[in-house]
Amino acid sequence: MDIVLEKASETNASLKITLTPEDYKSEVDKKLREYGRKVSMKGFRPGHVPASLVQKMYGKSILVDEINGLLGRTVSQYIRENKLQVVGDPVPNREQADAIDWDNQTEFAFSYTLGLASEFDINFSDLPSVTQYNILAGEKEVNETITNLQQQFHSHTHAEEAAEGDTLYGELKQVSAPEGAAPFETKTALPLNKVEEDYLPFFIGKKKGETFTFEIEKAFPDEKDRALATGAKKEEAVDLTGEFSFTIEDVTRHEPAELNQEFFDKVLGAGVVEDEEQFRTRVQEIIQGNYARESAQLLRFDVEKTLLDNTPILLPDEFLKNWLAEVNEGKFTPEQIEEQYDDFTKSVKLQLIKNKIAEQADIKVEFEEVMEVTRQMVREQFGFMSGDNEEMNQTIDRIARNYLMDEKNNGQNYTSTHNRVYDDKVIEYAKTQLTIVTQDVSLDEFKAVAENR
Structure with a gap:
């Protein structure tokens, strides 16, 4: 087998593969023998059909299947081992493939067009600081929340x-x-x-x-x-x-509900607080927790934006636009692809950056991590509590596994959960490497910042 990568530019290349009988013949012969043992043909006992007839009937289809499978594995392995930053899918030269004489050729040449991202590095020490907003819940927010709760429990x-x-x-x-x-x-x-x-x-x-x-x-x-x-x-x-x-x-x-023990118990649960002062403190803590989630979402957005804005990456634009048109099989016009192209390239670049960070930091996702995230999802969805109840834990495990291994969607549940855990680990690592500056803000100030983003 001969494999040659020819780079036309920093972002465009072709991969040329030449296969000889040494690459495929032994596997093709093996499958022909397997067919010979199974095939049934009138006038011959099962397993005794002459090899020449088996070759005539199935030889070409077996050869084509073996060559296609070998090509797929070879291209993937070459990209992986050479750490090529491939974007989109390798596009085969269809005219070259259609011209093959499968009945007479023994040596086969194939070529694939590759779209590549340009080389880049992530140097966290060169990146600007990112602001984490600490949203303060003042008297105004506490009073508004309590008023809304009084209306809700009227x-x-x-x-x-x-x-x-x-x-x-x-x-x-x-x-x-x-x-x-x-x-x-x-x-x-x-x-x-x-x-x-x-x-x-x-x-x-x-x-x-x-x-x-x-x-x-x-x-x-x-x-x-x-x-x-x-x-x-x-x-x-x-x-x-x-x-x-x-x-x-x-x-x-x-x-509106009165500020009394009955109201406190309805909102927070029986006996959680005993007077209005404790109630206001607890409401403020809950508001702060909700604000913390909103702040964390904006921080994640800003971390990703900082990585994107400060990491120049060139992409093969013409290749990607043609590839998008082909893989979507005419569902989008060239104008629609052009309109959405900027958002698409941002997501491609961000994923390349995350992959680079994961490689540098040796970030991996284990099955148990995916399971734990899914267990937590099950607990929240069904209201299961964490604890030492073995029977309950086994039930949660069973539901989580069934969800992840659901064959109806071809493992998409596992893939999407795995990718979410992967993304979270990369972002959390990036936070430890970036300079994070904390800034106290009011809710109105935070809303203004978030709207500007």
């Missing part, structure tokens, strides 16, 4: 007259129905928070026991809201227009 009270946000219960009647149709009437609830803003003052101050008329399509111009107010199906609510009368039988109001 109680119901009854009122004598309607106010903004109330719900009116009573009898709704159509004043004049279309000719030949019975007037629409029903017992229902009118949610005032769904009434058109300009029409809302009409309802405010209406008293329990009062009957009034209103134009329903003006009060509830949105068809979904009109369906909610009337209890009719959306497609039927469209036809409900004109004047309706409504008799108020009850007015219900949401009252």
